[in-house]
Amino acid sequence: MGAGRLGRRLKAVTMRRMPGMITCAEFERFVVDHYEGALSEPERRRFERHMALCPPCRVSWQSYRKAVALGRGLFAEEDRDAPAPVDEGLVAAVLAARRDE
Amino acid sequence: MARAVPSDASADEAGAERSGDAALLARLRAGDEAAFAELVRTHGGRMLAVARRYLDSEDAAQDCVQEAFMSAFKSLDRFEGRSSLATWLHRITVNAALQVLRRRSHKDEVAIEPWMPSFDEQGFLEGPTVVTAADAEDLLARDDVRAEVRAAIDRLPLSYRNVLLLRDIEGLSIKEVAEMLELTENNAKVRLHRARTALKKQLEPLLNAGAL
Numbered sequence: 001m002g003a004g005r006l007g008r009r010l011k012a013v014t015m016r017r018m019p020g021m022i023t024c025a026e027f028e029r030f031v032v033d034h035y036e037g038a039l040s041e042p043e044r045r046r047f048e049r050h051m052a053l054c055p056p057c058r059v060s061w062q063s064y065r066k067a068v069a070l071g072r073g074l075f076a077e078e079d080r081d082a083p084a085p086v087d088e089g090l091v092a093a094v095l096a097a098r099r100d101e
Numbered sequence: 102m103a104r105a106v107p108s109d110a111s112a113d114e115a116g117a118e119r120s121g122d123a124a125l126l127a128r129l130r131a132g133d134e135a136a137f138a139e140l141v142r143t144h145g146g147r148m149l150a151v152a153r154r155y156l157d158s159e160d161a162a163q164d165c166v167q168e169a170f171m172s173a174f175k176s177l178d179r180f181e182g183r184s185s186l187a188t189w190l191h192r193i194t195v196n197a198a199l200q201v202l203r204r205r206s207h208k209d210e211v212a213i214e215p216w217m218p219s220f221d222e223q224g225f226l227e228g229p230t231v232v233t234a235a236d237a238e239d240l241l242a243r244d245d246v247r248a249e250v251r252a253a254i255d256r257l258p259l260s261y262r263n264v265l266l267l268r269d270i271e272g273l274s275i276k277e278v279a280e281m282l283e284l285t286e287n288n289a290k291v292r293l294h295r296a297r298t299a300l301k302k303q304l305e306p307l308l309n310a311g312a313l
Binding site: 011023026028031032033036059066072073083084090093094095097101 | 171233241247290300304305308
């Protein structure tokens, strides 16, 4: 048994003995609702408790939030920037389509 | 669809935009050909950028913008000026892009499963244990990061990418996303989570502190 596998087994045994502790797979199922602020208070406490004791899930949650922020920030920037000039072919096509209507 | 006015837009700028919109709108309603050309030149570039987010080819994006303009022209009399012309046209473009996608019998060409986390038989996860301290704004100052984030979003299967764009970029609620895409709310939420997870997985080399 490798060190990583042994470490996970020990973690599983330890965490399983803690009342109300969820697994990483259960934590994962809570992520989207936690992000959306849709967890009930007991669920939120279980989520936070698992995260406090599980470094991979803590990092996974931080990375999830950063990935969303990167996507949002990228397009917000694109929306703020001046767009490239419109191809006159598109202008002509739109005007022609309007005349044909 | 609620789209926020950019936070750095001053009241003066917003007022000038509305006043310019009103003048252009009056000419459009009067059937002034030059006003239609001006509308396309002023807003077409931004609309094309929006259409490219949803559609996978330049031709499809151009057709979508053309359809969006035709739809806007037909609705000019119903435009009440509650939002700016830019916001109104943005919304029409997103709707036109979604209509294009609905007409296609689309099958995702890329599987999302390889980007999903895997758990051991006990339900526990092994993964990175460090994440960069840099915030998104700092990271996005780098050209390579912007290119990678864009590429990662573009690599998502369309049916997942669209949920992510509508929720995280357009700011629709999950209920609104579900209605627009004709999904159940739960299905929309599952797709949103998987899309964000796939984005995160692809960006791990950037988000892992050791890589910066």
